Amino acid sequence: MQKPDLDRAIEIAPGTYWVGFDDEKAGLRCNPYIIVDGDEAVLIEPGSVPHFPIVLRKVASVVDLREISTIIVSHQDPDLCAAIPRFEEVLGPGLKVATHSRAAILIQHYGLSSPFYHVDQNGWELTLKSGRKLKFIFAPYLHFPGAFMTYDPVTKILFSGDLFGAFSFDWSLYAGEFYEEAMKAFHENYMPSQEILARAMDKLEHLEIAMIAPQHGSIICDNPRHYINVLRNLDCGDYMLE
Ligand SMILES: [Fe+2]
Numbered sequence: 663m664q665k666p667d668l669d670r671a672i673e674i675a676p677g678t679y680w681v682g683f684d685d686e687k688a689g690l691r692c693n694p695y696i697i698v699d700g701d702e703a704v705l706i707e708p709g710s711v712p713h714f715p716i717v718l719r720k721v722a723s724v725v726d727l728r729e730i731s732t733i734i735v736s737h738q739d740p741d742l743c744a745a746i747p748r749f750e751e752v753l754g755p756g757l758k759v760a761t762h763s764r765a766a767i768l769i770q771h772y773g774l775s776s777p778f779y780h781v782d783q784n785g786w787e788l789t790l791k792s793g794r795k796l797k798f799i800f801a802p803y804l805h806f807p808g809a810f811m812t813y814d815p816v817t818k819i820l821f822s823g824d825l826f827g828a829f830s831f832d833w834s835l836y837a838g839e840f841y842e843e844a845m846k847a848f849h850e851n852y853m854p855s856q857e858i859l860a861r862a863m864d865k866l867e868h869l870e871i872a873m874i875a876p877q878h879g880s881i882i883c884d885n886p887r888h889y890i891n892v893l894r895n896l897d898c899g900d901y902m903l904e
């Protein structure tokens with residue numbers, strides 16, 4: 663695979679872009695994404711305050727900012743949510759923030775002005791203007807009680823939030839041969855138990871998944887099913903042993 667130009671937005675599937683950057687000092691990389699669907703766009707896990715200028719530049723390079731209708735955030739952490747008020751300043755009114763109602767209770771403390779779209783109260787899906795639907799998959803306690811993943815049936819990308827993430831200073835945009843170990847280390851410490859993890863992995867059984875796009879670590883293109891099976895069988899909750 664040709665080495666991608668990490669200074670630009672990278673199209674990971676038709677109309678879907680990675681809009682993060684090569685944050686060399688960070689072991690825990692953050693991955694924002696945007697889906698462009700005709701004249702509408704959906705921003706996923708937009709990022710933190712220090713990341714905002716770079717992410718905004720990349721988002722603006724692929725879409726007219728006024729076309730962003732929705733920001734999806736898988737949970738309330740500052741590394742994916744803190745920039746939402748900054749985006750609101752430049753995107754203007756008409757924006758909504760899609761998340762679980764449990765996460766919304768905490769996310770409102772960032773000082774948002776946009777209304778929430780509670781995924782758990784809207785049939786676990788979001789319908790775009792074109793009729794295209796994004797599906798939400800509940801992943802409770804991984805690592806937040808209201809955490810969820812987003813699945814796009816058109817590109818077959820699973821935007822997995824913290825799940826399938828990894829902590830590693832040796833980073834590449836697409837997962838390589840060492841990714842499995844980095845992913846396991848992150849989950850062993852960050853996720854509560856194998857039983858809880860396995861329940862979420864079971865929900866992915868019936869889905870056709872071409873690519874897993876996590877909020878941390880690298881994008882998994884090669885044999886996503888293998889990584890699902892690794893997590894299904896992984897012993898977690900290592901901090902319980904300290
Ligand atoms: Fe998190």
Ligand SMILES: [Fe+2]
Nearest residue numbers: 739741824877
């Ligand atoms: Fe995270």
